[in-house]
Amino acid sequence: MRLRRYVLLRILQLVPVTLVVIVLNFLLIHLAPGDISIILAGETPDPAYLQHVREMYGLDRPFLEQLWRYLVQVGSGDLGMSFRSRQPVFDEIIDRIPATLLLVGTAMGLSVVVGTWIGARIARRPGSAVDSLVSAGAVMLFSVPVFWFGLMLILLFSVQVPILPAMGMSSLDGPREGIGRVLDVAHHLVLPVLSLMTVSVGQYIRIARTSVAEVMGESYITTVRAIGFPDRRIVQHYALRNALLPVVTVLGLQLGLILTGAVLTETVFSWPGLGRLIYEAILARDTPVIMGAFIAMSVTVAIASLATDLVYAALDPRVTL
Amino acid sequence: MKRIGVLMAATLVTVAATAGAQQAPATLVVPQTGEPRTLSPNFASDPHAFGPGSNVYSHLVAMDWGIVKGTAAYGDLAKSWETSADTKIITFKLHENAKFHDGKPVTAHDVKFTYDTIIRKKYPSLAVLKSVKEIRVPDDHTLVIELVEPEVGFVPMLAQISNWTAKIYPKHLWEGQDGFETGPHVNAPIGSGPFKFVRWERGQPVELEANADYFRPRTAVDRLVYRAVPDVNVARAEFDAGRLQFLPYDYAPPLAEVAALQRDPRVKVVFTPSHFSRDMQLNLARPPLDNPLVRQAIAHSIDRDAMNRLAFAGLWTPSAYASIESQKDWINRDAKFPAFDRARAEQLLDQAGLPRREGGWRFAITVAPPNFVDCKSMMEVAVQQMRAVGINARLEQFDQATWFSRVSQKNFDINCYFTRYGPDPDAYREHFATGGGRNFMSYQDKELDEIALKASMISDKAERQKIYKRIQEIVVRDIPYINLMNEQKTTIIRAGWSGFNVEESGFDTSYTWFGYYSVKPPGRS
């Protein structure tokens, strides 16, 4: 029961975030140069639709009423129409989510696994040369411009030694279903995932290292050492488990950065996801899509941070709800 | 670099080997920089819908790159046409055996229906069809178009606009719809062109297949696939990997690379001239560009040869004429823009009362090219050349849509443009006559207005030639724009393939700039 109340409370905290984002959006539209109705409708030649948009958002009404209408409109999930595809922005975004989810999910999952593994390994010998080197390397990793890294990967693996596809999500004449399809997509996934991983893997290495090192200094680790558990098992079984908590926290906080990386990665590798949609929308000045994407991304990040808290609570018995 | 070459060679050899053995269906994959919004090309200017549309649909009259050899328009559905003496009435005879992909015959009623709808709904091809007073259908295979006023250039213009829009839609399938934007055939088109629609899901390639019942001999390409490849490097990698048979000019490699490609026997590099130029438009409504001395000075400041070397590796052709090489009958080789001469430019600017001031600058100006690689490259160079004579020029970059809306609102100083000189020289009116649709420079010249209008209504060629040569003299005198280069497209085609619209073997048989009807896969020529 307490859990339910906690969850409910945290979900309620999404409201101010969403509100701020929408209001920010609204203010930006009003501050921007040019006709608001054109911004909201996109550069459509259809005067009837423009008139419709004007009425829908009440653009001839007082400012506060406009704000209210806008809030209601967006709050109900209506993000307007993309003027390029003439589809609702909401559907456009939903359509692109699976590809992005595959890319971001794979990259994040691998980052967590690889990062934590490396971090835990070097944490066993804190202060050693390997530790210093890997730690500095981790900082270097999250300083890497992801788009540049993507280009370098293309240069290496698609131009110099052409072994990996550099674009798209599947081969043109590749299999359309079954295991063949999965392998084909996986093959295309390699380079984008590698470059997107640079955004986060360095962070995870550091966090895992710090928290494993910290946990290794805890008394209860001394206890299990005294009990006779071998070092490797202690790191894997005890330290890692406890050190995962900070990793989980960062997972949520990092999502904004990873989504940014996804836009750039999808642009470099022509991955047909949300990032690519945003890029195309920007090139075409499809403002409804850009605004919709901004709102969607902000809300996603907020939800991720909420989910993080909940997972944290579930993982750590000490958190009393 | 050597290594890349070797690897590329290896791939190409393998591909060539497999290609020789193939009896599998010949597939042509056309990369496009984006995905179509819809597969109904007539209602909006969607650059990625033109490709599929041009191959699925037929047109009344067509035009392709054969224009650079002098073919202004030829018949597609039209077998022949006659123009009345006053050039106001054109009578088209249609092919009798043309059929839509659903088996229904194509008749003059379908043409009339399509054009009437375009006019009623004010779709993009209205720009040309607005001259139409009435369309009549005396019988199923005869179409009569009556114009409001005499217009010599109407058929060529209709052929040109048909490259993009004005595709002939089947009346029986669209009649119930309000326009061409809704209904079951927006994304499942049924036309009468050389290829039939197979399937398209958003995010996936558009697939077409050869139309066995085409009213001309069946095309040699079995499958035509449009695939979105937004990135040039990626397209290039796909080409090298053998998954693309050609690289259209949108994906032209940097021209510096072309020399090496030209030496490679496994590919052919095709340069295609056009009837457009690359030039700079000067906004005459904005000081100091309203001063003819300043415009002359700018013209003197431009070094076309250096520009060609830097922006195009010397592979384009600079032009100081107010016309283009492909318009052989109309070009005036005596009318030239001021030649490169920095000293003269500085002198003229001093004379114009714009001496070099603090920091060495005379005045500031912005240069806004559209988002084309060639325009951007040229303007980067032009900016530096103007700066060399004390003009503080700066680049301003917009995305395509913003650029166009700013240019349309005449909100620019200098802009890189693509002036058109064909298919009929009447094009001068659009660019330079007072109030012309593409006269963004606010240029006005009474004499030009008068003689250009006159030339549009007479059919005597010698008389027209005289007028257009005079127009070029006027333009070169007043300098509302400065011609820089003849436009040229670079296409890379895998050896063995031929008949592409950009090469001579495809001229006059491609049915539009986007048509692939005449393409021959290896071993099928």
Next chain:
Amino acid sequence: MALLRLPDGAPRTPAIVISLLVVALAVVVAVAAPWLGLPDPDAMEAIPYQPPNARHWFGTDNFGRDVLSRIVWGTRLALIVAVVSSLASSILGIVLGSISGYFGGWVDGVMSRTFDVFLLIPTFFLVLLIVALFGQGLQYTMIAIALTTWPRSARIMRSQVLSLKSRVYVQSSRAAGASHPWVLTRHVVPNGLAPIVTDGTILMGFAILTEAGLSFLGLGDQNAVSWGRMIFEGQRQLRIAPWLSIFPGLALLLLVAALNLLGDGLNQAMNPQLRRQSIRARGKPPVDLGPPKAEDAGAPILDVRGLKMEYRLPKGAIRAVDGVDFTLPRGGSLGVVGESGCGKSSLGAALLQVMAPNAVYTAGDVSVAGRPILKDGQVVRAGSRDAVMDIRWTRVSIIFQSAMNALNPVLTVRQQLMEAYRLHRPAEDEAAAVARIEALFDLIGIPHRRMTAYPHELSGGMRQRVMIALSLLHEPDLVIADEPTTALDVLIQDQILGEIDALRRRLGLGLILISHDMGAVAETCDRVAVMYAGEIVEIAPTSVIFGDPRHPYTRALMGALPTVTGPKRPLETLAGEPFTPTGDIVGCRFAPRCAMATDRCRAEAPAPVAVAADHLARCHYARDDARIPA
């Protein structure tokens, strides 16, 4: 950047030094760009597409512009973006954070919520939106970065202010009638700036990357030479001129990495906790004495000879255990007493080889039941594993000070006991383990149902009992109890001690009780060892220690023994600071605090003096009855 003073004690690690150099270089290059004798970055004068060569170190681009020169000029833009946006962000953050922290109450409530909300807005997407709506321009990029990052500094500032405002000088200023803004700007803000500066360096890196990403999408400033734009333009030439993309990317990576490493280093410098972890000492190599010998039934359960163990710290080594000898017979019990910091807990950990990572053995032998586990300060290995592994928990177990921390907080008691049981008896099934655990719970009086509790759900006494149960799990011969009752209240203390004592007698356990509580030791142990500064200064049967202490320190400890009637007198009644055994030690370690110290004491370190057969004292005058007060 060069003006940035490193906080005192900041480690001049290679990473920090190199990154400072890189950042300084970037600043110098950016400022001096016009005078470096490089070609004009916009001049299209060289031959295009030259690969790197002697004239053009980084080659030339498609327009014949010098890439090196463009990168140098690009440094300017990168630094402008970095400085302006992080400055704007920090100032906004400092102002709002200070206000929020200083006023507290509902102001703070509302404002800190706002920080949280803004922190969730993904920067890059806001930048994209702003650029799409307002057009391309460096100013918009910088505004958007500042607009989404300020809450970082606001949060830092807020917590700084919260902790600072309670400090005396702030309070006294307020009392003296100073106004809020004055106090804020004069006292609070300057003192809270350090972490903001640190975060600012990281923010700069972030700003540079954001601008570069935007330029890469073709949305950056068109007339400025930007690294991101160079990569964007180079992308098209990737095959024929890869250097056009490679070098600006490297420059970007170098500067951002330098800023991040710097921020990271400063962070560690200001956060000593992070630093301490990074010390790990390397001791003598292990020695392999071959397969373990058969056990000697007659040997004492524990034999310690000349054991020396030291902690390696940046300032030097602390010899926490410095030549300890003692023997414990089977079933025997020894109390180890001394002030905190005397090395008694280190001794306990050293016996089972579970010291902190920065501790190493320097000498000594330890054998358990006749089998060596430490030889000449070298860890004994038997085959592929340390010999100590064979005795941990099966022969010798240990009860640590605070059971709260000694038990894993995320596992239930049952899980922890179960795992420990099955580690040493992998062959036995779960039922056997449960039976054993339940038997132990019965033994020490914990209800079975508490087994499924997490440690934090148990009371302190319960937890300590769990710890005891854990120590008895494998029926060891010896239990080392390190301050087993310190964290408990007095009543429970007695109870637990009583239980330990009872168990020991009932099970015939050997016991080493480490404690500063002389009373506890007196009740439980046969013998007592008194430790001071890493040494056993006196060891004797309990009755002798209490009846006839020979070392002045032991006597001082006795004086601190609580009496039944009076309150406990703290050990601090002993004058002077405890001795820290570092460096070369001359004379008796206790001499500085010893009321009876002589010149000999200060010059010559005393060896253990045998007062009786089983009574040793490390004092020159241990047998000098005249000097022993009655």
